Amino acid sequence: MHALTNRAQTVERKPMTIWEKMYIPAIAKGMSITFGHIFKKKPTISYPEQTRPFSPVFRGLHVLNRDEEGRERCTACGLCAVACPAEAITMEGAERLPGEENLYREEKYAVKYEINMLRCIFCGLCEEACPKDAIYLSETFTPANYSRKSFIYGKKDLLIPDPKSQPEEYAKAKGSRVKA
Numbered sequence: 001m002h003a004l005t006n007r008a009q010t011v012e013r014k015p016m017t018i019w020e021k022m023y024i025p026a027i028a029k030g031m032s033i034t035f036g037h038i039f040k041k042k043p044t045i046s047y048p049e050q051t052r053p054f055s056p057v058f059r060g061l062h063v064l065n066r067d068e069e070g071r072e073r074c075t076a077c078g079l080c081a082v083a084c085p086a087e088a089i090t091m092e093g094a095e096r097l098p099g100e101e102n103l104y105r106e107e108k109y110a111v112k113y114e115i116n117m118l119r120c121i122f123c124g125l126c127e128e129a130c131p132k133d134a135i136y137l138s139e140t141f142t143p144a145n146y147s148r149k150s151f152i153y154g155k156k157d158l159l160i161p162d163p164k165s166q167p168e169e170y171a172k173a174k175g176s177r178v179k180a
Contacts, residue, residue: 095108
């Protein structure tokens with residue numbers, strides 16, 4: 001075993017000058033930083049009156065798209081549900097009946113289409129997986145709510161308004177990133 005020696009090491013400290021004892025340089029440096037921040041542009045905004053611009057890659061609420069004639073694009077293929085890593089999308093498909101050609105674009109359509117927004121991680125994989133461009137993520141925030149049940153969005157909540165019968169609502173819901 002090694003014998004431990006108990007040597008005390010001393011630290012030499014220089015005595016502070018009168019200038020350093022008064023802390024004037026430190027106070028002056030702190031005040032210069034403070035005054036520098038006073039005259040900078042403020043990063044905060046007055047939210048209801050002003051809105052912050054979104055990034056071009058922002059992903060908000062899901063929207064089920066329609067074609068130019070107002071027909072639903074979704075064919076209930078299920079690729080969006082399979083691509084979703086959070087398993088937030090559920091759907092049921094059905095065959096189009098005679099006389100419903102003006103409602104649905106293809107022979108098969110989604111009778112039930114639900115997205116659980118509490119599970120959704122807004123990754124955009126559903127949007128990339130859809131071969132018909134039937135779903136996209138809009139520039140709208142997910143609204144706050146008080147009950148869990150209200151965060152399960154059904155087909156009527158997700159479907160964009162009809163461009164023929166509701167052109168103003170369609171243009172508002174469309175935003176700038178809709179795929180026509």
